[in-house]
Amino acid sequence: MVIVTGNRPDMSEGQTPDWDINDAVVPRVVNFDAFGEWCDGHVRRVYPPACEEARRHASGWAMRNTNNHNVHILKKSCLGVLVCSARCRLPDGSRIHLRPAICDKARKKQQGKPCPNRGCNGGRLEVLPCRGHCGYPVTHFWRHTEHAIFFQAKGAHDHPRPEAKGASEVRRSLGAGRRVRGLALLLAREAAMADKMLTTNADKPNVNNAHPQPPPLIPDNQRVQLTCTCGPFECSCRWRPELTADTYATGAWSPQNTQSYHAYAPSAPQDPPLQAQHYDPIALPGDEMYHPNEIFHLDQPIRLDFPAEEHTLESSLTFADLNSENSRPEEAYWLDWQRPTGGSESSETPSPELLGSGHQQAEAYCEQPYVPQAYYPEGAQYYPNEHTRTSPEMDEAQFYPTESRTSAPMNTQEQRFLRYGQEYSQTNVDMHTWNYSDCAFTSNDTTATSVNLHRQYFDVVDL
DNA sequence: TAATGCGGGTTCA
DNA sequence: TGAACCCGCATTA
Numbered sequence: 316m317v318i319v320t321g322n323r324p325d326m327s328e329g330q331t332p333d334w335d336i337n338d339a340v341v342p343r344v345v346n347f348d349a350f351g352e353w354c355d356g357h358v359r360r361v362y363p364p365a366c367e368e369a370r371r372h373a374s375g376w377a378m379r380n381t382n383n384h385n386v387h388i389l390k391k392s393c394l395g396v397l398v399c400s401a402r403c404r405l406p407d408g409s410r411i412h413l414r415p416a417i418c419d420k421a422r423k424k425q426q427g428k429p430c431p432n433r434g435c436n437g438g439r440l441e442v443l444p445c446r447g448h449c450g451y452p453v454t455h456f457w458r459h460t461e462h463a464i465f466f467q468a469k470g471a472h473d474h475p476r477p478e479a480k481g482a483s484e485v486r487r488s489l490g491a492g493r494r495v496r497g498l499a500l501l502l503a504r505e506a507a508m509a510d511k512m513l514t515t516n517a518d519k520p521n522v523n524n525a526h527p528q529p530p531p532l533i534p535d536n537q538r539v540q541l542t543c544t545c546g547p548f549e550c551s552c553r554w555r556p557e558l559t560a561d562t563y564a565t566g567a568w569s570p571q572n573t574q575s576y577h578a579y580a581p582s583a584p585q586d587p588p589l590q591a592q593h594y595d596p597i598a599l600p601g602d603e604m605y606h607p608n609e610i611f612h613l614d615q616p617i618r619l620d621f622p623a624e625e626h627t628l629e630s631s632l633t634f635a636d637l638n639s640e641n642s643r644p645e646e647a648y649w650l651d652w653q654r655p656t657g658g659s660e661s662s663e664t665p666s667p668e669l670l671g672s673g674h675q676q677a678e679a680y681c682e683q684p685y686v687p688q689a690y691y692p693e694g695a696q697y698y699p700n701e702h703t704r705t706s707p708e709m710d711e712a713q714f715y716p717t718e719s720r721t722s723a724p725m726n727t728q729e730q731r732f733l734r735y736g737q738e739y740s741q742t743n744v745d746m747h748t749w750n751y752s753d754c755a756f757t758s759n760d761t762t763a764t765s766v767n768l769h770r771q772y773f774d775v776v777d778l
Numbered sequence: 779t780a781a782t783g784c785g786g787g788t789t790c791a
Numbered sequence: 792t793g794a795a796c797c798c799g800c801a802t803t804a
Contacts, residue, residue: 372782380783381795389783392795418780419797451795781803788797 334359336388336456336467344463351466353476354455358468369464372457376445377415377477381454392452393445393470394422396477399430401438411435414477415442447473 334341336359348360350368352375362369372378378391397413404410411432416422422442430438445452448470458465 380781382783382785382787382797383794384785386784390794416780417782421780454795779804783802784800786798786800789795791792791794 334465336458336465341458341460341465343460347463354466354468355453356468356471358466360466362464362466364459364462364464366464369457369466370459372455374455375476375480376453376455376472377417378455379417387458389457391455391457393447393454393472394452395443395445396474397425397440398443398475399432399435399438400441401430401435403430403432403435403438405432406434410475411438411440412443412475412477413440414480443474445470445472445474447471 342361344361347363347366350362350366350373351358351360352368352373354360354374364370372389372391374391377394377396379394381390381392383390394415394417397411397415399411402410411430413425413431416425426439426441428440429435430440432438447453451470453468453470453472456465456467456469458467
């Protein structure tokens, strides 16, 4: 890594720079991290001022604003996840875990509503609160400086990931408009969005292109007008099986970049200027293509009528499964946890929840570790017993990528993991990341298709 | 209507 | 004093 300058005593060249969100002086960074939608654990990242997701303080987790009485640091705390009180299972054996509304009023309305799983008998939605930070919700901190956006997370989520933000928005649209109207609305939005995106990209070819783009899944000559259904921050079309590390090695701002630092003194709030980054041009969002077959693997698993809660049917792998830049090797581990009880009927390829859901981690940063309660005791789906898992230390050591304290760059083939001064290596090409925003707003052909599929398996409820 | 940000205020360790 | 949380308000989509 390249350290530009360092006024802090711990940032001399060759050493791992260090900072805390509350520091009076934070480093000046010239190389940035890739945006992480599902940051979990004690994480610090530095994003470029032009990173739209960072500017919006986006997160896959349902984070609500929390007043910390510090105008320079925005604090958010996790709301947890909306689950079924009956702990019902979807046909693939996974669980209901919806996104809680950020708005208190809306969230209260969500609670107590019937479980959207048609196979659920009498379940109601209830909030499973986040207690991942010493018994308190996981908190995210955002700090804007002239040269960067600093992000710090404290705590590890002790609950599944909520559904994608876009999914809840789509459902809300559908809930309001009901079936036919919702579809029509989506189709109309698609046309408007495609138009808007083309215009936007023509006008601003570079501003939001900080993330390298994946190549199209399908060669140009095989393309059809299909785009991803993902929301702006949960785009799961990042997965490309044929990706190689070299594919994204050309970007000047590599997602695996580490950071270089200047000392940075806080300045008056202002719109951060765009940095002179040498971003590679990207394909238009409309260039995100999927094979038609893949359309049917998007979003939630397909619901089939099933008589009993524990009765499970096969589900197919989805893009969400194959997931995000924050996909971690623990996901296989999660798969074990979340495999349906009696799992003989479960597919080899899990549903989005199975791979993409949250996870349980012991809070290794708390002086007084919080002891979570088993939420799904019968299946140990999210809260395994001690004997079913490795020690918290090992979990974290194995699964947590080294964050900004890492001095060496992470390449695409090898992620380095740091835990209590120990480093672990792990090969995982799926740790590629690329710009969600650029590929997320496309579409809605497949959104409509996916939504219709969704409807087959979920009751339309206003959540 | 909900997401988001801001800020006043309270409670508690 | 710091952290968590509640509440209301304003803005935006």
